[in-house]
Amino acid sequence: MMDFPPKLRRQIPKSRLPPTPPLILDPQTVKRERELQTKIYRSRYRERIANENLQKMSGVVRNKVQRKFKMRGYSLKVDALSEVLSFLSHFPSDALDDALELLLDELHHLSLKSAILDREPVHKVATLLLEAEAAVEENPSSSSSPASALRVTDAFIVPKFRYDPVKKFFHEHTGRLPIHGDASAKATLYKDRFLLLFQRLSRDPRFSTLAFDAPTSEYGSCEISPIQSLVGRVGRRWIMGVISQLEDGHFYLEDLTAAVEVNLSSAKITTGFFAENTIVLAEGEMQLDGVFQVRTCGFPPLEDREKSMAFFSGLDFFGGGILTKEETLRLAELEKKAVNDMFVILSDIWLDNEETLGNLETILNGYENVEVVPSLFVLMGNFCSQPFNLSFKSISSLRVQFGKLGQMIASHQRLKEHSRFLFIPGPDDVGPSTVLPxxxxxxxxxxxxxxxxxxxxxxxxxxxxxxxxxEIVLFRQDLLYRMRRSCLIPPSTEETSDPFEHLVATIIHQSHLCPLPLAGQPIIWNYDHSLHLYPTPHTIVLADKSEQKAFRYTGVTCFNPGSFSTDGTFVAYRPCNQEVELSAL
Known part of the structure; x- marks a missing residue:
């Protein structure tokens, strides 16, 4: 019988009381009810703790909050200060500094109209952060699922950031990115590349600008001079610019201020391929004929990945989402335990070649019978032995070959169920053009x-x-051959004579996968950022038709799996310890 109040029960005849509804114990309903009750309990518990902490907030904490905001250039109104203290009350005392820094970082990303903050923007950011924290608490094991362990990001959805040299910060582009950009998009491409390396260089102690008459640093004075300032100056100078050929047979260095003709004939160079379109540092002096005589030439120095991440924490350069400190630590622990995870990477899978298909089946048979199957197979183009537009009269024949490949994979039951298969097109595969990405x-x-x-x-x-x-970047392009052809100066052999090591040094120092002239390798202007390598990833796969190679440079693992159809080579890669196993049939 329903639980009516006693007074009301006496006023209703017993015969008119509604019957007791049947009790239905639906498991899903019970589960949802329990989850709801748990959420309500957690919410009330957090609210109670927050209220207790808020009452305990001392004047020291209030002063710290105001001081931190002033250091960032903000002033807090009374209601905004109360909102900040309310946000901090959700955290234990030993985590207040981290929580406050996180709040300030997120506020910095907002387009604030004034440096005097009221309650609204603070409340907006604080609410989002608390909701994110609650979501992590309610799903502590979600990061260990296979879906979250492996995330593939398409080049066309990589976030785009632009550096502001005045505010010294990156701003995310939130507008449309048309495939066919206007003329300004091409100029922006070069400007963004230059500023990306310039902001990295500005933090290097060897090239930092000296303040007034400060004593020379232990590295000596290597201050970068704008090219525009070279006019009428004597003595040796350091400049930074893009190598360009503004006139036939005459090469120039360009920065954001001007361009100057350079003479590289007697320049001492560092490791790498010095090609048109690369950004270099040059030491030299102006000659009477207006040509800058280069004595020493090299690429901008690198910066540790950890240092880059620390300066711009909270920005998702790589794509795939931002991880909190707690999520990063939890995933790092899971990664250490993933000793059996392996990626098998193959390039040049010619589906029109029976020998290639036979070799591929041999590999699949081998991995089908191992104790733990690979987590991922990466199959990279070209998927045809000849450039598609020249060899195939009908696209349907290639469609049939892909169907046969699907049947081959499906016949290996363990691989089909427990492995993922990633397909990446090659430079000669079917597509709208050869433009990158x-x-x-x-x-x-x-x-x-x-x-x-x-x-x-x-x-x-x-x-x-x-x-x-x-973070792993995969790129299929015959880059080594093309970079060697584009060299303006023969590569230095002082440190290494291996062409692959020169290639790796070039792309890592340039923070770009393909620093070739746009005339030789077109790039979609508005999507050039998808080829950036900043901050430096952990691993770079440079699939090429040249010889199979592996090289570790400044903590970055780089390798070329070789051409599977030509010489039967491939790579087995273990991400937990960045171990590269060069393999061949």
Whole structure:
């Protein structure tokens, strides 16, 4: 019988009382009720703790909050200060500093109209941060699922950031990015590349600007001079600029202020390929004929990944989402335990070649029978032995070959169920053009394969993988051959004579996957940021038709799996310890 109040029960005849409803114990309903009760309990508990902490907030904490905000250039109104204290009350005393820094970082990303803050912007940011924290608490094990351990990011959805040299901060571009940009987009491409390296260089103690008459640092004075300031100056100077050929046979260095013709004939250079379009540091002096005689030339020095991340924490340069400190630590622990996870990476899978298909089946048979199957197979183009537009009269024949590949994968039951398959197009595969980044393989080609392998992933070239905390960039391009052809000066052999090591040094110092002239390798102007390598990732895969190689440079693991169809080479990569196993049939 329903629980009516006693007075009301006496006024209603017993015969008119509603019958007691039947009790239905639906498991899903019970589960939802328990989850709801748990959320309500947690919410009330957090609120009670917050109220207790807020009452205990001392004048010391209030003064610290106001001081921290003033250091960032903000002034707090009374209601804004109360909102900040309310936010901090949700955290234990030993975490107040981190919570306050996080709040300030997030406020810095907002487009604030004034430096005098009222309650509204503070409340907005604080609410978002508390909701994010609550979501992490309610799903503590979500990060260990396979879906969150491996995330593939297409080049066309990589966030775009632009550096503001006045505020010395990166701002995320939130507007549209059309494929066909206007003329200003091309100029912006070069400006963004230059500013990216310039802001990195500005933190290097060897090239920091000296304050007034400060004593020379232990490295000596290597202050960078704007090219515009070279007019009428004598003596040796350091300049930074893009190598360009404004006139046939005459090379120039350009920065944001001017351009100057340079003579590189007697320059001493560092490791790397010095090609047109690369950004270099040059030491030299102006000659009477207006030409800058270069004595020493090298790429801008690198910065540790940790240092870059510390300066711009909270910005998602890589794509795939931002991780909190707690999530990063938890994923790092899971990553250490993932000793059996392995990626098998193959390049040049010619589907029109029976020998290649036979070799591929041999590899699949081998991994089907191991104790723990690989987590990921990366199959990179080219998927045809000849450039597509020249060899195939009909796209349907290639569609059939992809279907056969799908049948081959599906016949290996353990691999089909427990491994993922990632497909990346090559430079000569079917597509709208040879421009970078290249879009994924057309759906018409791959839909037969997807019927057999539903969990197959088709991504762009280049593409990015985040595996737990590791950042991996995959790029299929015959880059080594083209960079060597574009060299203006023969590479230095003082440190190494290996062309692959020169290539790795070039792209890492340039923070760009393809620093070739745009005339030789077109790039979609508005998507050049998808080829940036900043902050430096943990691993870079430079798939190339040249010889199989692996090289670790300044903490970055780089390797070329070789051409599978040509010489049967491939790579087995263990991300937990960045171990590269060069393999071949």
């Amino acid at each position: 290249r879009c994924p393989l057309p759906k018409y080609l791959t839909e037969e394969l997807q019927k057999y392998v539903p969990n197959a992933i088709f991504s762009s070239n280049p593409c990015r993988i985040k595996f737990y905390t590791q």
